[in-house]
Amino acid sequence: MMDFILPAIVIGPVLIGLLSFLFPRKMQWLIFFLTNIVLLGAVFYIRDRQNLFFLFELSYFPVNKLTMGMAYSQLGWFFLAISTVATLLFSAFSLGFNDKKHATAIAPLWLILVGASNGIFMAHDWLWFFIVWESMSWTSLLIIGHGRNKSFKAGIFYYLLSLAGTFALLMSIWLIFRRTGNFEIGSGILYLARASEGAPLYALVVLALFTLAFFTKSALFPFHMWPSLAHAEAPDDFSAYLSGIMIKYGIFGLLLVVIPVFAASPLHAFKAVSGVPLPLYFTGWISAVTAAWGTIMAIFSSDMKKLMAWSTVANVGYIGAALSTGTSLGYAAALFHTANHMFFKGAIFASLAAVKYRTGEREMHKLGGLAYVMPITFFTFLLGIIAAAGIPPLSGFASKWMIFQALFERKLVFQSTMIFFASTGAFLYLFRALHTVFLGQLPRRFAKVKEVGPFMSLSMTGLMLLMLIPGTAPGTVLKPVNSVLGSLGFEQVKTGWFFVQGSTTAIDGGIITFAFVLAVAVVFLLFVLGGKKKKVEMLDNYTSGETPEDWNLTEERYHYGNKFYQPIEVLFKWVPLGAVEEKYRQFGKSLVRLGNLIHDFFQGQRVWGWQLVAGIALLIGLGVM
Amino acid sequence: MSNINGLLTLKLIGFSFLSMSVGLLFMGLGRKVTARIQRRLGPPFYQAFLDVFKAFSKSSITHNYVMDLGMIMALGGLIATAFFIPFAGYAVLGSSSIVIILYLMSIGYLGMAMGVSASGNPNATIGISRALALMLGYEIPIVMIVLAMMLTYGSSDLLTFATAQQGGFANWHIFKYPLGFLAIEISFQAMLGEAPYDHMIAPAEIASGPMVELSGKYLGIGFLLHAVQLYVETGLIVNLFLGGASTWYVFLLKQFAVYFTSMCINAVMARYRIEQGIAHLWKYAGTLALLQLFITRLGVF
Numbered sequence: 001m002m003d004f005i006l007p008a009i010v011i012g013p014v015l016i017g018l019l020s021f022l023f024p025r026k027m028q029w030l031i032f033f034l035t036n037i038v039l040l041g042a043v044f045y046i047r048d049r050q051n052l053f054f055l056f057e058l059s060y061f062p063v064n065k066l067t068m069g070m071a072y073s074q075l076g077w078f079f080l081a082i083s084t085v086a087t088l089l090f091s092a093f094s095l096g097f098n099d100k101k102h103a104t105a106i107a108p109l110w111l112i113l114v115g116a117s118n119g120i121f122m123a124h125d126w127l128w129f130f131i132v133w134e135s136m137s138w139t140s141l142l143i144i145g146h147g148r149n150k151s152f153k154a155g156i157f158y159y160l161l162s163l164a165g166t167f168a169l170l171m172s173i174w175l176i177f178r179r180t181g182n183f184e185i186g187s188g189i190l191y192l193a194r195a196s197e198g199a200p201l202y203a204l205v206v207l208a209l210f211t212l213a214f215f216t217k218s219a220l221f222p223f224h225m226w227p228s229l230a231h232a233e234a235p236d237d238f239s240a241y242l243s244g245i246m247i248k249y250g251i252f253g254l255l256l257v258v259i260p261v262f263a264a265s266p267l268h269a270f271k272a273v274s275g276v277p278l279p280l281y282f283t284g285w286i287s288a289v290t291a292a293w294g295t296i297m298a299i300f301s302s303d304m305k306k307l308m309a310w311s312t313v314a315n316v317g318y319i320g321a322a323l324s325t326g327t328s329l330g331y332a333a334a335l336f337h338t339a340n341h342m343f344f345k346g347a348i349f350a351s352l353a354a355v356k357y358r359t360g361e362r363e364m365h366k367l368g369g370l371a372y373v374m375p376i377t378f379f380t381f382l383l384g385i386i387a388a389a390g391i392p393p394l395s396g397f398a399s400k401w402m403i404f405q406a407l408f409e410r411k412l413v414f415q416s417t418m419i420f421f422a423s424t425g426a427f428l429y430l431f432r433a434l435h436t437v438f439l440g441q442l443p444r445r446f447a448k449v450k451e452v453g454p455f456m457s458l459s460m461t462g463l464m465l466l467m468l469i470p471g472t473a474p475g476t477v478l479k480p481v482n483s484v485l486g487s488l489g490f491e492q493v494k495t496g497w498f499f500v501q502g503s504t505t506a507i508d509g510g511i512i513t514f515a516f517v518l519a520v521a522v523v524f525l526l527f528v529l530g531g532k533k534k535k536v537e538m539l540d541n542y543t544s545g546e547t548p549e550d551w552n553l554t555e556e557r558y559h560y561g562n563k564f565y566q567p568i569e570v571l572f573k574w575v576p577l578g579a580v581e582e583k584y585r586q587f588g589k590s591l592v593r594l595g596n597l598i599h600d601f602f603q604g605q606r607v608w609g610w611q612l613v614a615g616i617a618l619l620i621g622l623g624v625m
Numbered sequence: 626m627s628n629i630n631g632l633l634t635l636k637l638i639g640f641s642f643l644s645m646s647v648g649l650l651f652m653g654l655g656r657k658v659t660a661r662i663q664r665r666l667g668p669p670f671y672q673a674f675l676d677v678f679k680a681f682s683k684s685s686i687t688h689n690y691v692m693d694l695g696m697i698m699a700l701g702g703l704i705a706t707a708f709f710i711p712f713a714g715y716a717v718l719g720s721s722s723i724v725i726i727l728y729l730m731s732i733g734y735l736g737m738a739m740g741v742s743a744s745g746n747p748n749a750t751i752g753i754s755r756a757l758a759l760m761l762g763y764e765i766p767i768v769m770i771v772l773a774m775m776l777t778y779g780s781s782d783l784l785t786f787a788t789a790q791q792g793g794f795a796n797w798h799i800f801k802y803p804l805g806f807l808a809i810e811i812s813f814q815a816m817l818g819e820a821p822y823d824h825m826i827a828p829a830e831i832a833s834g835p836m837v838e839l840s841g842k843y844l845g846i847g848f849l850l851h852a853v854q855l856y857v858e859t860g861l862i863v864n865l866f867l868g869g870a871s872t873w874y875v876f877l878l879k880q881f882a883v884y885f886t887s888m889c890i891n892a893v894m895a896r897y898r899i900e901q902g903i904a905h906l907w908k909y910a911g912t913l914a915l916l917q918l919f920i921t922r923l924g925v926f
Contacts, residue, residue, distance in 0.1 A: 568761065
């Protein structure tokens with residue numbers, strides 16, 4: 001059914017964004033927020049309307065009849081829905097965040113980006129996919145740059161990496177088009193699946209190019225370093241979007257093309273290791289390494305936004321490992337964790353933005369004790385890290401459990417070990433962030449800090465609910481996931497609202513939550529029945545008999561935050577952590593050198609003489625003179 | 626979700642007190658064991674109960690609401706973990722997924738860490754940072770052993786592992802996974818924070834670390850935390866390696882045997898430096914567990 005609702009969802013935000021350039025800044029953020037409310041309504045209105053499409057005919061193309069446009073798909077709708085919900089909450093946060101002191105001018109660009117993002121999820125063919133993909137890259141570059149020098153450098157780095165990815169994408173699209181003569185995504189997948197038997201090299205090259213494109217976007221190894229630059233330098237309220245939603249485009253691409261090709265190709269087309277096709281086996285290992293690598297880097301970071309950016313890299317690693325199993329359970333786990341990561345990382349970045357909004361500080365060890373003055377922000381962050389560390393009864397546990405079930409099903413025990421390592425490490429760096437920012441001593445200069453305003457608080461409360469609900473009732477996310485699996489012909493996951501069946505065991509989110517709440521209630525009773533308590537000053541501490549006045553005790557000096565995991569840093573000295581970055585830097589230097597060589601040939605003193613000689617020599621050589 | 630009812634609630638409340646009492650009993654007996662090794666008489670075996678009652682009856686100081694919340698969350702989380710440990714072949718919640726146990730335990734640690742670092746004493750936080758660093762050392766070997774068993778049985782349920790060892794001494798996993806057992810014994814020592822891995826408490830260095838600011842009922846909760854931790858971790862090993870048990874007293878005896886071994890090692894060992902401790906765990910426990918996993922994986926192919 002041809003309908004105008006799809007272009008309204010995709011092109012609408014772009015137009016409104018362009019129009020809103022005309023309005024003053026405060027208005028721009030309001031427009032941004034209101035548009036997102038409307039978008040949410042529209043997205044849920046089109047739910048399950050399978051036959052929805054909107055196509056342009058490109059009659060002026062010299063080749064046979066080409067169409068381009070948008071179409072509804074279950075996978076696309078899933079991504080569209082979760083990203084719209086998250087964006088609405090982020091926009092509410094931004095509405096409060098961008099006051100006179102903190103306002104940035106990115107609202108119109110962000111709106112254009114939202115449109116491009118929706119376009120990616122609703123793409124019908126490669127032509128359209130490529131157009132919106134490029135628009136997404138461009139706008140995000142401008143937002144990350146947002147006019148500051150350091151940010152712009154980070155933006156350029158991000159853009160160069162995505163440019164490499166874009167070339168790979170273009171190449172693979174062209175390779176498919178050359179053989180099939182059309183740009184349709186579905187038929188391309190079927191063609192590739194068939195080709196994997198007849199022309200395995202061709203299929204592998206196309207798949208490798210796709211994978212490269214999507215790996216650069218999702219920051220999987222060896223492109224894992226760009227989030228730590230881009231996410232850290234981006235505007236504070238935008239980091240949540242960048243880390244929650246934009247990192248998932250690559251995952252979306254892998255789920256859209258690469259996994260279905262492997263699922264549809266004949267069984268014996270690829271060699272397999274414990275049931276996993278060899279190429280996927282490798283991507284699985286790359287993902288597991290990414291997870292571990294991101295974790296180690298996060299443990300060493302002292303900048304809170306960089307730390308969380310590395311944590312995002314690690315989480316993308318988990319997702320990549322799950323989808324690389326190629327099973328329906330892995331596919332479901334990847335989708336589930338994608339949704340959960342969107343909300344918990346959004347919550348974490350939102351609360352960090354709130355901290356920076358009130359304190360203006362980014363180095364963790366200079367903060368401290370903010371939990372006592374910013375309770376809502378603290379609880380958002382706390383639930384965020386509980387979810388991120390995969391601790392029940394929050395959402396992160398359910399999806400991490402599913403990732404493990406997917407890995408267990410294929411008996412990928414060594415990858416599982418790697419992911420477990422990353423997961424334990426996650427607990428380390430997340431607690432470090434919690435302690436150094438929110439616990440310990442509250443510096444005197446922050447003693448008068450207040451909780452953030454109503455918009456930001458409401459947005460954070462919403463994010464908290466979105467972390468709590470899927471943890472207790474995984475079915476809320478897994479039922480839509482099941483309809484995605486069904487539409488792609490995968491086997492569905494056995495799930496109720498609370499109950500999920502994995503490959504080696506089943507869990508019941510309701511039971512876990514009940515057990516936890518009951519245990520806490522028992523302890524609370526004990527606590528209340530115990531003796532009286534008295535509240536004392538934070539500095540009123542045990543000091544082994546020393547008088548604190550002797551060493552000029554201040555809150556800042558009494559806060560243990562710097563070099564938190566020094567013993568681990570000692571242990572990891574032998575790991576070449578910056579090696580990939582160093583290689584890129586060397587490559588960049590070589591390029592500059594080559595450029596200088598050419599540059600010198602055309603400039604500088606007396607150079608023209610050499611040019612004259614060389615020109616005459618050339619002419620003689622050609623036999624002209 | 627459907628099987629939540631009043632009876633289950635009562636059973637769970639019973640189990641929460643069971644786990645605390647068993648742990649406290651072991652703590653008292655453990656002190657007795659240590660004393661005898663050091664040729665002292667030692668306190669009576671019920672001393673830990675007295676300590677907890679006394680602590681709860683005294684008045685205490687707190688610094689802020691996070692401290693209260695953290696301590697309650699810590700003990701609550703660990704007791705919730707205890708519900709998932711099959712006791713003498715009986716899983717009260719009908720589920721004993723090992724992944725749940727491993728992750729649910731973390732909420733206890735997180736609560737503890739949060740509560741004591743909100744007290745604002747750097748000694749407490751240093752203790753926590755050491756404990757967490759050590760966690761990176763012992764979790765990986767344990768996970769690898771669990772994965773090895775999972776490969777064999779195709780299940781990640783603790784009760785399945787326990788029932789698979791029924792039918793006599795020779796079926797115990799100690800003999801099926803000897804390397805794994807050694808690895809988990811080393812890791813267990815670190816998990817409990819006993820010497821040579823007692824960096825977290827280290828009384829002479831950091832004034833008992835996490836415990837430094839706890840008084841009155843907070844200290845009482847601290848004791849109970851250790852007690853439930855004992856119950857959970859010894860229960861884990863008994864179910865994984867010592868064949869579980871069909872009667873409650875055999876189960877308790879086996880649990881105590883595990884703790885007894887640990888106390889004997891604790892009494893005669895000195896402390897490592899932190900990075901040495903982690904390195905040691907990876908080098909020995911990690912290698913043994915990895916070998917075990919390799920052997921099992923090759924057998925399954």
